[in-house]
């Protein structure tokens with residue numbers, strides 16, 4: 546299971562320092578939650594923050610993963626690609642032309658992901674399984690960090706795992722993933738876990754990451 550800490554719950558006054566600490570502790574991806582106040586009831590940040598974190602991603606070999614929770618994502622794909630995102634995910638509910646958005650991301654030379662909300666059926670992304678590198682299943686209603694994982698989405702993760710067969714498509718779970726819930730996500734078939742408040746919280750970041758690895762039954766250096 547790859548860990549993709551979401552910076553949404555980080556201390557933005559110390560963003561670079563916190564992300565560097567997480568990278569040094571061995572995280573795999575850096576997850577960037579972009580919110581527009583329209584697709585979701587919250588506003589976060591735009592391409593400037595992606596650009597600011599690009600050098601850290603290079604330094605630590607982490608993948609920079611931009612999750613666009615914005616309407617009409619097509620309008621901003623070039624900006625996020627130019628800012629340095631490696632992978633750009635759009636919501637199937639946010640555009641009537643999600644296939645075109647995926648084509649645009651690939652034409653920009655980036656990996657493409659498609660996301661769906663908890664109540665959105667898998668059929669919304671079924672026609673895209675041979676077109677994308679990642680499918681993101683929201684395990685909370687998007688907009689805010691620190692929510693509780695909706696357990697019924699785990700059955701959807703299992704169905705997606707079966708649907709994908711041996712296709713090399715990542716299954717990402719996002720929302721409410723912590724040491725208590727991460728093993729069930731892995732068992733259901735998720736390959737990447739977004740972890741926000743479980744990493745950027747009161748606990749020292751390296752300890753929080755070790756706890757997640759231990760919950761997954763993975764070896765943790767020095768433990």
Ligand SMILES: O=C(CO)[C@H](O)[C@H](O)COP(=O)(O)O
Pocket residue numbers: 551553554578685686687688689690691692719720721722739740741742743
């Ligand atoms: O996409 C998100 C919210 O829309 C966040 O990535 C997600 O909620 C992660 O935060 P936490 O792990 O605290 O739930």
